[in-house]
Amino acid sequence: MKKIFILLVIVFTSSFVNAQDRMDRDEKIKTLKIAFITDALNLSKTEAQKFWPVYNKFDEENHALREASYKKRKAVDVTTMSESEASKLLDDMQNSYNKRHQLFSNYMKDIRSILPAKKVIMLKQAEDNFKRKMFEEFKKRRHDKNDKP
Template sequence: MMNFRTIFPLLLLFTCSFYAQDNIKDKKEQVKAMKVAFLTTELDLSTQEAEKFWPLYNAYDDKQFEIRHEKMRTFKGRMSDDALNRISEKDAAILLNQMDAADEELFLLRKKFTKNLRTILPAVKILKLKKSEDDFYRKLLQQYGDRGKRR
């Protein structure tokens, strides 16, 4: 039977990892809410446009997040200086091909999303969406950069 000395560190580790995951989910939800508010203001969608746009955009955004964070995370772990100094040419070529495939998947996802948007939004609003997304992420990066300077 496990004693307290064995259970406590495991419980602490589990609690910390659970809290960290919740914290990441909370941050993601906060960013998503800020993004929705920002895009809503910038795009000035009609009620009919919004009803069709948001389900399409949310599905696109979730899939994009999945590709970027789930697939790219595996690449990041293999891109440390130490790992790159030890990687064989064959493994490097495989990794590069996997990265290219993920980039291609993101490109095709965006292309399909834009094609679907054309059926519900005028071209001008699609261009505004692209610009607004860039502006949002620029502001977000600036905000996090400013926070880091205050510490």
């Protein structure tokens, strides 16, 4: 497992040395995340075949809901909005949260039919660990970039 992690870090580090467009970077991050989670959960081939389509669908739909909500909030100037516009925005935000909650509930039901409960918990830990490692790498790269003359 340590060898795979070291390999992931090397691949991740080398992938960002060359400045590439955002889509390439996003694809590389997604590939690293898949490898990281697969390794952390020790998924069997059968589990992986059932798990990844469900996981990817949830991830895409959740991202779309978050992004749509963010764009709505970002497009509004709070200082000039009326009370009725603010009320409508709050209703939209609540609706978005409800949709995300329902999406997550359905996802949990689907995932629990594929993986044992212990692996579902391990999945959350693996996602958190991956995000933390990504953030640490980002901070390191940002620090290294700022240190260069």
